[in-house]
Amino acid sequence: EAGVAQSPRYKIIEKRQSVAFWCNPISGHATLYWYQQILGQGPKLLIQFQNNGVVDDSQLPKDRFSAERLKGVDSTLKIQPAKLEDSAVYLCASSTWTRRTYNEQFFGPGTRLTVL
Amino acid sequence: GENVEQHPSTLSVQEGDSAVIKCTYSDSASNYFPWYKQELGKGPQLIIDIRSNVGEKKDQRIAVTLNKTAKHFSLHITETQPEDSAVYFCAASTRGSQGNLNFGKGTKLSVKP
Numbered sequence: 376e377a378g379v380a381q382s383p384r385y386k387i388i389e390k391r392q393s394v395a396f397w398c399n400p401i402s403g404h405a406t407l408y409w410y411q412q413i414l415g416q417g418p419k420l421l422i423q424f425q426n427n428g429v430v431d432d433s434q435l436p437k438d439r440f441s442a443e444r445l446k447g448v449d450s451t452l453k454i455q456p457a458k459l460e461d462s463a464v465y466l467c468a469s470s471t472w473t474r475r476t477y478n479e480q481f482f483g484p485g486t487r488l489t490v491l
Numbered sequence: 492g493e494n495v496e497q498h499p500s501t502l503s504v505q506e507g508d509s510a511v512i513k514c515t516y517s518d519s520a521s522n523y524f525p526w527y528k529q530e531l532g533k534g535p536q537l538i539i540d541i542r543s544n545v546g547e548k549k550d551q552r553i554a555v556t557l558n559k560t561a562k563h564f565s566l567h568i569t570e571t572q573p574e575d576s577a578v579y580f581c582a583a584s585t586r587g588s589q590g591n592l593n594f595g596k597g598t599k600l601s602v603k604p
Contacts, residue, residue: 379534406589417495417580417594418535431591466534470589477523477542477587482534 377401379483381467387489393455396486400448400469406430407444408480409452410466418466424450425472454488462490493518495583497595504571505603512598514581515563521583524557524564525592529578538579539566571602 380399388394400407405426410418421440423431426447435442439458444450454461464485470478494517504510516524522543527535541548541555541564548555552571557564568575578599582592 416596420591478589479537484534
């Protein structure tokens with residue numbers, strides 16, 4: 376099966392500009408996650424969707440970050456305005472959802488953002 | 492919130508040797524502990540996981556052990572091969588695999604031929 380798709384793979388912007396990332400999860404996966412991975416660290420969850428509803432956005436900096444998952448399939452993560460500390464790899468992951476709680480999260484290749 | 496610490500940050504072994512990576516977690520409610528392998532330019536890939544009701548799990552050359560009392564878990568790779576070279580992350584979750592995965596900072600494993 377096709378994996379999680381993300382675009383663009385790389386993005387370079389100036390601080391205070393805006394940027395958007397796109398994610399297409401594995402077909403049939405109801406749960407979608409956005410993680411931020413700063414160089415040298417593990418991924419940190421920004422937001423989790425169940426279909427088109429938000430399950431967890433407690434670590435999303437809502438003054439500048441926003442995300443949506445219209446129609447419960449593709450998702451877009453936006454940063455406006457960007458800061459230098461937003462330089463990171465943004466990873467999208469997806470998983471099936473069942474009443475069992477052990478469904479693997481599959482990660483995409485990520486978008487590497489550099490803010491100058 | 493959950494805090495996951497991972498050691499060592501770098502590990503270099505000779506091909507054929509064993510490698511051990513250790514993690515500790517802070518939240519006693521954590522019930523799911525996956526290990527991910529991340530190669531350069533790629534997203535993390537699950538290699539093995541363990542649930543809180545199991546003490547050990549093995550899959551060919553890879554094994555994971557969990558000590559809930561001490562709140563630590565370890566990854567063991569035997570007969571290492573050059574293709575095992577990558578960054579390995581441990582994680583912990585209080586809501587199974589469908590919840591927020593709290594990751595360690597990673598271990599860069601280098602296997603020298």
